[in-house]
Amino acid sequence: xxxxxxxxxxxxxxxxxxxxxxxxxxxxxxxxxxxxxxxxxxxxxxxxxxxxxxxxxxxxxxxxxxxxxxxxxxxxxxxxxxxxxxxxxxxxxxxxxxxxxxxxxxxxxxxxxxxxxxxxxxxxxxxxxxxxxxxxxxxxxxxxxxxxxxxxxxxxxxxxxxxxxxxxxxxxxxxxxxxxxxxxxxxxxxxxxxxxxxxxxxxxxxxxxxxxxxxxxxxxxxxxxxxxxxxxxxxxxxxxxxxxxxxxxxxxxxxxxxxxxxxxxxxxxxxxx
Numbered sequence: 001x002x003x004x005x006x007x008x009x010x011x012x013x014x015x016x017x018x019x020x021x022x023x024x025x026x027x028x029x030x031x032x033x034x035x036x037x038x039x040x041x042x043x044x045x046x047x048x049x050x051x052x053x054x055x056x057x058x059x060x061x062x063x064x065x066x067x068x069x070x071x072x073x074x075x076x077x078x079x080x081x082x083x084x085x086x087x088x089x090x091x092x093x094x095x096x097x098x099x100x101x102x103x104x105x106x107x108x109x110x111x112x113x114x115x116x117x118x119x120x121x122x123x124x125x126x127x128x129x130x131x132x133x134x135x136x137x138x139x140x141x142x143x144x145x146x147x148x149x150x151x152x153x154x155x156x157x158x159x160x161x162x163x164x165x166x167x168x169x170x171x172x173x174x175x176x177x178x179x180x181x182x183x184x185x186x187x188x189x190x191x192x193x194x195x196x197x198x199x200x201x202x203x204x205x206x207x208x209x210x211x212x213x214x215x216x217x218x219x220x221x222x223x224x225x226x227x228x229x230x231x232x233x234x235x236x237x238x239x240x241x242x243x244x245x246x247x248x249x250x251x252x253x254x255x256x257x258x259x260x261x262x263x264x265x266x267x268x269x270x271x272x273x
Contacts, residue, residue, distance in 0.1 A: 017095040017173055020138040021222065025126050027085045033259060035075035039218030040092040041100065042070040043145060045115070045122050049084035053077070056107055062086075065116025067145070069100070071107050072218055073210045087122045089142050092219070094172035097207060103149040107209070118145055167193070168207045171200065175212075179219040182243045186212055220244065221257045228265050235262045 021040060026032075029051070046066045053060040053068055055076035060068065062078075070076060078084075100106070125141045171189060178184050186197040189212075193200065204212045220242040227238045236247055239262075244250035255261050260268065 017169070018091055018093040018099065018139070018142070019176070020135070020142050021090045021092060023087075023089050023126060023129060023134070023138040023141070025085070025087050025123075029078055029080045029084050029086070030082065035077050036070065037073060037075045037257070038070045038090065039222040039257065040072055040090050041096050042088050042090045043142065044068050044070070044086050044088040045118055045145070046084075046086045047119050047123060049081050051078050051080035051084045053111065054079065055110060058108075060111040063113075065114055065119055067112045067115050067118070069105050069110040071110070072208065073214055074107050076110075087126055089138060089145075091142055093176055094169040097172060098169055099146065101207075103146065105149060112149070115148065118148070121145075167195075168203055171204065172208075175216060176219070179216055180223065180241065180243045182240075182245045184216060184243060217253050217257065221254055224250075224254060224262070225258075225265070228262065228269060231266070231269065235266070238262065 025047075044067065046062050046064050048064060051062045053062050053076060055068075055070075055074065060066075062068065062084075121144065122141060125137055129137055171193065174189070174192065175184065186201055189195075189200050190197045195203075201212055204215070208215055210218075224238055224242045227233055227241060233241065235251075239245075239247045239250035242250065244253075251262055254265075258265065
């Protein structure tokens with residue numbers, strides 16, 4: 001007779017603050033512009049074919065069941081065969097940085113092989129997704145996948161980092177909630193959290209590996225892309241909705257991030273649809 005299994009579930013903590021943004025089955029990798037540069041975190045799982053991943057001067061051979069992560073503002077290349085396909089989930093939030101750090105998932109160790117048992121779950125989920133279940137389904141798949149990575153930080157590591165980690169989570173959570181407001185800045189964060197701008201800037205760069213302004217712009221450009229996809233607003237309205245009161249600055253930042261002007265992206269999406 002088999003034994004019952006019981007596991008008590010602890011109360012949610014700040015690491016549960018992760019927001020899934022996109023859930024995509026990518027079948028046309030060869031047609032995409034490279035390098036890939038994402039404004040937020042991305043987990044990919046290979047479902048078919050083979051390719052070579054190039055990131056941080058390292059190369060990884062990809063096949064079905066392999067998982068790789070992308071990090072904000074870290075470019076990577078995929079040299080793919082014609083049959084190469086993968087599923088990805090992009091995500092953000094104060095809990096994401098902390099969780100990936102504990103799992104020791106970094107730009108220098110973004111690749112994990114032989115996780116083919118996850119493929120079926122990702123494939124079944126993306127077939128079932130619709131507007132009513134998208135949030136719950138995507139975040140469930142994301143958390144389930146992340147649960148397979150070692151997140152056993154030592155007690156001493158946790159104790160040494162608890163104060164700064166708690167502050168940084170609070171900062172990222174605050175920025176993630178308010179990035180669309182045009183007065184979001186280091187000065188505002190300094191007033192809210194009662195620390196100097198210099199300290200907050202260094203804390204942000206240490207934990208995120210990119211500066212505050214770049215992270216803020218990445219969030220805004222990600223949102224701008226979502227608005228452009230919907231094709232409901234003109235460019236000036238999109239800039240304002242993303243927190244940019246200066247249209248010319250928005251256009252400059254957008255092109256630097258995506259390689260296209262906002263107008264070119266709108267035209268490209270119109271042709272694609």
